[in-house]
Amino acid sequence: GAVVSQHPSWVICKSGTSVKIECRSLDFQATTMFWYRQFPKQSLMLMATSNEGSKATYEQGVEKDKFLINHASLTLSTLTVTSAHPEDSSFYICSALPGVSSNTIYFGEGSWLTVV
Amino acid sequence: AQKITQTQPGMFVQEKEAVTLDCTYDTSDPSYGLFWYKQPSSGEMIFLIYQGSYDQQNATEGRYSLNFQKARKSANLVISASQLGDSAMYFCAMRELNTGNQFYFGTGTSLTVIP
Numbered sequence: 671g672a673v674v675s676q677h678p679s680w681v682i683c684k685s686g687t688s689v690k691i692e693c694r695s696l697d698f699q700a701t702t703m704f705w706y707r708q709f710p711k712q713s714l715m716l717m718a719t720s721n722e723g724s725k726a727t728y729e730q731g732v733e734k735d736k737f738l739i740n741h742a743s744l745t746l747s748t749l750t751v752t753s754a755h756p757e758d759s760s761f762y763i764c765s766a767l768p769g770v771s772s773n774t775i776y777f778g779e780g781s782w783l784t785v786v
Numbered sequence: 787a788q789k790i791t792q793t794q795p796g797m798f799v800q801e802k803e804a805v806t807l808d809c810t811y812d813t814s815d816p817s818y819g820l821f822w823y824k825q826p827s828s829g830e831m832i833f834l835i836y837q838g839s840y841d842q843q844n845a846t847e848g849r850y851s852l853n854f855q856k857a858r859k860s861a862n863l864v865i866s867a868s869q870l871g872d873s874a875m876y877f878c879a880m881r882e883l884n885t886g887n888q889f890y891f892g893t894g895t896s897l898t899v900i901p
Contacts, residue, residue, distance in 0.1 A: 704888075704889070708829075711896075712893070712894075713877065713891045713892060713893045713894050714831075714877070714891045716888065716889075719888065761829055763829070763831065765831070765889075773819060773836050773838070774819075774821060774833055774836055775881075775889060776833070777823075777830065777831035777833075778830075779828075779829065779830045780829040780830060780831075782829070
């Protein structure tokens with residue numbers, strides 16, 4: 671099946687620093703990628719929709735200047751958490767849509783971010 | 787209104803028994819897809835099964851089957867012959883095919899399989 675790789679799986683950073691999470695589609699071109707945030711025991715919260723070559727579309731309440739999303743190629747999208755704070759600690763997971771007519775999306779393995 | 791509703795925060799099932807996880811959805815788009823994902827404690831989202839709104843038959847994938855009742859807007863997941871490895875969070879999701887690419891997720895059901 672289709673594979674989406676997310677890196678890093680775990681990251682610990684200091685308050686005030688920035689951290690970048692990568693999401694790669696390994697065996698298909700993804701015109702659209704999604705970034706989600708998930709708190710413990712809760713559902714996935716869509717943060718933004720990333721389209722290759724254009725600006726990401728952010729959901730209401732998500733700070734675009736804090737959560738920078740870049741979708742520079744058809745196989746790579748990155749999420750950068752800028753000036754991280756402890757409240758940004760969470761599980762971040764990406765997904766990729768192989769095509770508009772695709773029956774499903776494929777998820778990365780997720781990234782656990784801890785800000786200390 | 788919620789697009790996807792999962793009313794069972796937690797469920798228990800005896801090993802080797804069958805279990806049904808409930809999911810109802812709300813949409814006015816005639817073309818949509820319904821999905822179930824499994825999320826173990828490791829966090830990865832594992833695709834289980836898909837049902838299209840125009841599919842005449844209920845989807846089946848191994849021990850997973852989807853009880854699709856279109857008029858009632860329900861898409862319950864049935865897991866037969868439960869195994870200990872089935873213990874995980876299960877999410878129902880929907881994609882409206884005419885209104886964009888966004889997937890809507892339910893709040894999830896935590897399934898525990900008891901030996």
